[in-house]
Amino acid sequence: MSYDVIIIGTGPGGYVGAIKAAQLGLKVAVIEKRATPGGTCLNIGCIPSKALLHASEMFAHASHGMESLGIELAGVNLNLEKMLAHKDATVKSNVDGVAFLFKKNKIDWLTGTGKILAPGKVSVTSETGEVQEIDGKNIVIATGSDVAGIPGVDVAIDETVIISSTGGIALEKVPATMVVVGGGVIGLELGSVWSRLGAKVTVVEYLDQILGGMDGEVSKQFQRMLGKQGFEFKLGSKVTNVERTDAGARVTFEPVKGGEAQSIDADVVLIATGRKPYTEGLGLENVGVALDSRGRVEIDGSYRTNVSGIYAIGDVVKGPMLAHKAEDEGVAVAEIIAGQHGHVNYDCIPGVVYTQPEVASVGKTEEELKKAGTAYKVGKFPFMANGRARAMEATDGFVKVLADSTTDRVLGVHIVGFGAGEMIHEATVLMEFGGSAEDLGRTTHAHPTMSEAVKEAALGAWFKPIHT
Numbered sequence: 330m331s332y333d334v335i336i337i338g339t340g341p342g343g344y345v346g347a348i349k350a351a352q353l354g355l356k357v358a359v360i361e362k363r364a365t366p367g368g369t370c371l372n373i374g375c376i377p378s379k380a381l382l383h384a385s386e387m388f389a390h391a392s393h394g395m396e397s398l399g400i401e402l403a404g405v406n407l408n409l410e411k412m413l414a415h416k417d418a419t420v421k422s423n424v425d426g427v428a429f430l431f432k433k434n435k436i437d438w439l440t441g442t443g444k445i446l447a448p449g450k451v452s453v454t455s456e457t458g459e460v461q462e463i464d465g466k467n468i469v470i471a472t473g474s475d476v477a478g479i480p481g482v483d484v485a486i487d488e489t490v491i492i493s494s495t496g497g498i499a500l501e502k503v504p505a506t507m508v509v510v511g512g513g514v515i516g517l518e519l520g521s522v523w524s525r526l527g528a529k530v531t532v533v534e535y536l537d538q539i540l541g542g543m544d545g546e547v548s549k550q551f552q553r554m555l556g557k558q559g560f561e562f563k564l565g566s567k568v569t570n571v572e573r574t575d576a577g578a579r580v581t582f583e584p585v586k587g588g589e590a591q592s593i594d595a596d597v598v599l600i601a602t603g604r605k606p607y608t609e610g611l612g613l614e615n616v617g618v619a620l621d622s623r624g625r626v627e628i629d630g631s632y633r634t635n636v637s638g639i640y641a642i643g644d645v646v647k648g649p650m651l652a653h654k655a656e657d658e659g660v661a662v663a664e665i666i667a668g669q670h671g672h673v674n675y676d677c678i679p680g681v682v683y684t685q686p687e688v689a690s691v692g693k694t695e696e697e698l699k700k701a702g703t704a705y706k707v708g709k710f711p712f713m714a715n716g717r718a719r720a721m722e723a724t725d726g727f728v729k730v731l732a733d734s735t736t737d738r739v740l741g742v743h744i745v746g747f748g749a750g751e752m753i754h755e756a757t758v759l760m761e762f763g764g765s766a767e768d769l770g771r772t773t774h775a776h777p778t779m780s781e782a783v784k785e786a787a788l789g790a791w792f793k794p795i796h797t
């Protein structure tokens with residue numbers, strides 16, 4: 330069989346790229362080694378974790394968050410089996426949706442492991458060992474990423490006691506104690522799920538702050554909020570060993586700056602130290618596709634590898650490991666293959682932590698602006714001063730707008746608060762169009778909404794907010 334485009338991997342990068350290429354009139358095949366399409370994101374990542382985050386948040390709210398609203402609930406019980414079934418049903422409806430879209434767009438979905446044999450030639454090996462070969466004018470590598478483990482530490486992940494995020498969305502019992510190694514997005518999200526359901530969660534993090542790379546002020550305030558929810562943090566701590574014990578597992582760590590080692594025992598240890606690009610068994614050596622020093626497929630500004638006709642997108646290439654970044658690269662690469670001018674604006678990729686409250690950001694942090702020597706202005710507005718937030722008892726958090734001192738152009742927006750993951754998009758659209766703090770501050774926002782805090786923070790960066 331011969332195709333215009335063969336895409337290896339059906340995560341958000343691969344499946345979106347396939348649909349876009351088909352919409353542009355190209356004949357497309359996708360290869361996926363999982364039984365279901367959708368990649369890490371739909372099967373074991375974004376979607377199942379958000380199903381559990383939502384359900385566990387409802388549980389926590391019903392258990393101790395409604396009395397002040399005049400709602401007295403008694404006998405709130407957890408049925409973890411049902412909660413996990415809700416997660417599984419959510420995953421199923423999403424992966425079924427992708428399968429439907431493949432059919433609708435006449436995309437051939439081949440199940441098996443894809444291997445590049447030569448430029449334009451790919452083999453697909455099924456689980457039972459049958460091999461078929463297909464030809465394609467263009468090949469897109471969209472094989473995503475895998476759990477990275479702890480650098481320099483040999484950890485035996487068994488997905489029951491010492492778990493990765495994959496085990497973290499499927500525990501059959503709420504552990505009494507959990508240690509999360511890594512205070513990044515995935516660790517804090519899954520830590521939140523199990524903390525809300527009753528686990529005592531301790532986060533051990535190498536850096537001096539959680540959510541490394543996020544705006545420092547956001548990270549500090551957010552850590553305080555998680556502390557109030559019962560999280561404990563061991564920052565600046567380097568994990569040197571993780572081992573099974575009779576009762577569970579033991580994590581040993583020492584201060585990064587030097588000092589005595591400590592150990593914590595826990596029922597479950599979640600390893601959430603990041604992900605690494607996945608290129609195993611892909612046959613890159615057959616064609617000489619180059620990798621960079623971090624094992625990612627090297628690409629130019631148009632997603633081209635060093636081998637003509639072979640492209641790469643998503644987690645397997647440079648840039649933030651985010652589903653929407655992979656999706657937009659899928660669209661761009663399809664357009665480029667079709668002879669158009671696909672492009673992604675890497676300065677405007679929002680990032681969201683789906684905890685409670687949520688954390689969302691787009692553009693530069695204060696630390697980045699300082700480092701670059703950019704003169705900037707700051708506008709901040711607390712949700713405490715927002716009418717809707719008070720009505721909803723969602724007054725934790727704030728909005729921070731960073732704008733260029735001279736031009737007033739918005740360079741970064743950071744939000745901690747209920748619904749931050751939705752609110753961030755007005756800032757993203759504004760920044761995509763090169764808007765200023767004055768533009769955002771003068772835009773009418775419906776009252777009463779949480780989003781009025783975004784407007785007020787923008788007014789603060791431009792001149793002065795009204796309500797503080």
Ligand SMILES: Cc1cc2nc3c(=O)[nH]c(=O)nc-3n(C[C@H](O)[C@H](O)[C@H](O)COP(=O)(O)OP(=O)(O)OC[C@H]3O[C@@H](n4cnc5c(N)ncnc54)[C@H](O)[C@@H]3O)c2cc1C
Nearest residue numbers: 338340341342362368369374375443473643644650651652
């Ligand atoms: C717990 C968790 C929560 C997350 N939450 C979010 C979130 O809320 N928001 C967000 O933006 N991102 C989130 N992410 C990250 C997100 O999942 C990834 O950024 C995204 O899935 C990357 O998409 P991709 O298409 O590059 O690769 P993937 O989704 O990893 O898909 C790659 C696919 O390729 C297949 N494959 C690999 N090699 C081969 C081969 N040789 N042949 C055939 N198939 C192959 C794999 O089986 C896989 O299905 C989360 C990740 C995790 C683990």
